Amino acid sequence: MYRYKEVYSDIKRDILRNHYRAGTLMPTQDELAKKYNISRITLRKSLDLLIDEGLIHTQQGSGTYVRPQLDENSPELLPLDLPIGTTYSHRDQKITSKILFFGARLPSEIEQKNLKVKANEPVYEIKRVRLRDNKIYSYEHTIMPTRIAPLDETILKGTIYGYLGGKMKIFMTDARRVVYAESASKESAQALNVDEGASLLVIEQIAYDQKGEAFEYSKSRFDENHSKFVIDIHRNEFW
Structure with a gap:
């Protein structure tokens, strides 16, 4: 290293x-x-x-x-311009996970494209509800190539990024995020404990490691009470 x-x-x-x-x-x-x-x-x-x-x-x-952390009473999400996850962006709060599904399968066409994997390369599929101070915060649907690292439910209940960085020396250094709104499906409504059809904020992400390789394709969904986010802008040059 x-x-x-x-x-x-x-x-x-x-x-x-x-x-x-x-x-x-x-x-x-x-x-x-x-x-x-x-x-x-x-x-x-x-x-x-x-x-x-x-x-x-x-x-x-x-x-x-x-850097001071976001007010723990604030509904803000992780800063969208920085490659960090929920555990790091809310370090002063208790972040836990409830696993709804964990398994391995072959990737769909869009997953092959976003993760640069072949049709016969298996991927993990992970569905988790993230809780902040024991309250529902988000519903995450994550796809990762199985070659990245061995995962189990103990790891998924904590911080995946923490495990990847500490154990596997894989760090998220870049991410492409697309933010949009959608209506809650039956599945996401049950996960977030909201009405079906409720307004949700979605953050779709492709995460890249220090070698520039995609290792995660995910969609995180938040209800309208957790749909405020922040972007810090710093200007280095003036004209």
Whole structure:
């Protein structure tokens, strides 16, 4: 594993464990480079990964800060412009999963196209209800190539991204997301405990790892009470 990824993983773990608390100033880059015995260039690559995940942000002339999390009473979703999942975007809350279906099958044509797999390559099909502080938050339908990693129900009840990153060293570095509205089908209505035909927000996603390979095709559905989301915009150049 590359050194910058090891440092990224170590700092990320410290953030998630509140060693570096939300809203606080992190050690300087010189201090971090000295701590990990790496160059400033290597450290910068580690910090860039953390910035991409929305875990930290920099302020020119001030330093690097741990990004505050969304208000736990807010119905906002994960930031749509950052490659992170529900567990990381709501770190101050208890995120759990109820598994509705888990199995393996051959991919459909659209799954073959989005995941770049062949018709005879098996994929996992996962249907989960995600709960935030024991309240229904979303209904996820996820497709993953089985070659990516061995999965079981214990892993699915927690964070799949956490398992992939920690155990398999597979990190989501990019994602293509399409957001649209639809009426709740019988299946999604039952999963979200809403009326059939109710308005839902859908986030359709193709997730890519650090090698640029697609490893997930998913649709996450939210009812109208959880359909507010946020995109942070940062302007680097002025004209």
